[in-house]
Amino acid sequence: MAETWHHRHILSLSAFTPTDYDTVIRTALSFRDVLSRRTKKVPTLQGRVVTNLFFEPSTRTRSSFELAAKRLSADVLNFAPGSSSLTKGETILDTAKTYLAMGADLMVVRHQSAGVPHAIAAELDRLQSGVGVLNAGDGPHEHPSQALLDLFTLAQALNPDNPTVTALRGKKVALVGDILHSRVARSNLWSLTACGAEVHLAGPPTLLPPGFGAAFQSFPLDAAGVERAIVQHSTLAPALADADFVMTLRLQRERMAQHLLPSLREYHQQFGITRDRIRPCAPGVKVLHPGPTNRGVELSSDLMDDPQYSLIGRQVTNGIATRMALLYLMGTRRSDALDLL
Ligand code: NCD
Numbered sequence: 001m002a003e004t005w006h007h008r009h010i011l012s013l014s015a016f017t018p019t020d021y022d023t024v025i026r027t028a029l030s031f032r033d034v035l036s037r038r039t040k041k042v043p044t045l046q047g048r049v050v051t052n053l054f055f056e057p058s059t060r061t062r063s064s065f066e067l068a069a070k071r072l073s074a075d076v077l078n079f080a081p082g083s084s085s086l087t088k089g090e091t092i093l094d095t096a097k098t099y100l101a102m103g104a105d106l107m108v109v110r111h112q113s114a115g116v117p118h119a120i121a122a123e124l125d126r127l128q129s130g131v132g133v134l135n136a137g138d139g140p141h142e143h144p145s146q147a148l149l150d151l152f153t154l155a156q157a158l159n160p161d162n163p164t165v166t167a168l169r170g171k172k173v174a175l176v177g178d179i180l181h182s183r184v185a186r187s188n189l190w191s192l193t194a195c196g197a198e199v200h201l202a203g204p205p206t207l208l209p210p211g212f213g214a215a216f217q218s219f220p221l222d223a224a225g226v227e228r229a230i231v232q233h234s235t236l237a238p239a240l241a242d243a244d245f246v247m248t249l250r251l252q253r254e255r256m257a258q259h260l261l262p263s264l265r266e267y268h269q270q271f272g273i274t275r276d277r278i279r280p281c282a283p284g285v286k287v288l289h290p291g292p293t294n295r296g297v298e299l300s301s302d303l304m305d306d307p308q309y310s311l312i313g314r315q316v317t318n319g320i321a322t323r324m325a326l327l328y329l330m331g332t333r334r335s336d337a338l339d340l341l
Contacts, residue, residue: 005329009121009133012142013190014219021151021165021195027325028152028318029163035071035321045074048332051104053079053096053120054136055086055111060291060316061136061145065108068323077104096120100129105332108134114141130333134326140181140255146290147187149322151195153315154245157286169196172282174239174246176271177298178207181252184290188247189216193228201232202239203271206260207251208232236271243281248273248289248298264297273299278309286311 004023007016034042050069054062062078069076077099086095096107107124109117121133137143155163158171173192179185179201192199193216201213213230220226233239240246251267261267278285287299287309295301304310 005331008130008330008333009117009135010144010326010330011118011121011133011135013144013147013187013194016190016194017222018165018194018196021148021191023329024148024322024325025152025155025163025165027329028148028321031071031324031328032318032321034324041071041073043073044328045069045072045105045332048074048105049077049103050074050106050108050327051077051079051099052136053099053107053109055081055092055109055116056137058110058136060319061110061143064316064319065134065136065145065323065327068320068327069106071320072324072327074105074327077102092116093120093123096123097127100124100127100131100338103334104131105334106132106134106327106330108136109138110136111138114139128335129338130335132330132333134330137183139183140186140252141183142187143183143290144187145319145323145326146184147191148326149315149319150184150188150247150288150290151191152322153288153311153318154197154286156314156318157245157311165195168192171197171244172200172242173197174200174202174243174281175249176202176236176239176246176273177249178251179203179212179249180207180209181255182249185249189213189228189230193230194221196229198229198231200239200243201230202234202236204261204267205234208234236277237280240277241280243285246273246278246281246285246287248287248293250290250292250298251294264294268297272297273303275300275303278303285309288312288315290315 052065066076117133117135117138124131158167175185213232217228217230288311
């Protein structure tokens with residue numbers, strides 16, 4: 001499968017093809033099997049160094065990448081900005097180059113500003129290092145590994161024995177909430193539409209500006225101009241009607257420059273997902289959330305904990321196999337010229 005893989009870096013999903021998504025899912029599936037064994041480790045990245053450069057707080061993504069790298073037998077370096085030389089004025093690119101000099105083979109980067117993983121990747125390319133960069137969330141821009149684990153989770157929910165991306169074709173997925181500030185929404189828009197799902201966006205106008213979806217549609221899927229199916233709503237009901245999946249998004253209060261909502265209670269009244277609200281969805285509808293959740297705001301507490309509807313725990317579990325797949329597919333192409341020993 002790795003032979004068909006052409007992405008040295010994973011920075012954005014905008015150029016991913018259905019074949020790429022299929023490769024990720026099939027690879028994640030094989031790692032899920034590894035994770036269900038008694039010995040949950042494979043020697044794939046033995047002797048390699050995976051560096052987690054997280055300039056922004058994170059619980060699940062950082063831990064998930066760390067565990068994924070360890071399950072592949074890599075050595076993992078975790079960078080925490082508070083206790084680093086950044087506080088002494090070192091630039092981000094110099095930090096990345098420090099890890100490069102220590103022998104990093106892959107870098108997983110999260111930063112509060114859009115474009116930082118791209119800048120690091122460009123510098124590593126300029127140095128002809130061969131080292132791959134994986135964007136673990138850059139500002140409100142993209143979060144590819146989250147969208148890929150979401151895709152795996154949807155495919156698995158549709159067909160537990162044989163999850164494939166083709167099962168997504170024609171499915172209605174409602175993306176609800178703070179779409180404007182959400183890197184998860186942006187990455188999911190690329191992946192879901194490329195796999196043929198119909199994406200319905202819903203949120204208050206301050207968090208879902210008019211024309212938001214249309215901007216994605218102006219990037220057709222291929223030279224033949226295959227359209228991405230995106231419908232935008234300013235109320236919740238039409239997005240939820242007959243939806244097969246409801247993806248809720250966290251209100252990104254840390255990214256809101258002004259007060260964009262009257263109150264969290266009012267938000268919940270209009271856009272919060274509850275048992276009553278999902279009645280008009282398709283039978284068997286499932287609810288997702290990338291976490292961390294504002295319990296009782298984006299979705300009701302009881303729904304969040306109800307295994308009949310909630311795939312939230314599954315998303316976290318699938319994150320490990322998906323990230324193992326991504327680290328494996330990116331592989332280690334570090335240039336020999338950089339070897340220190
Ligand atoms: C998301 C993130 O950080 O972008 N969380 C995550 O990675 N699991 C979503 C969020 O912060 O709301």
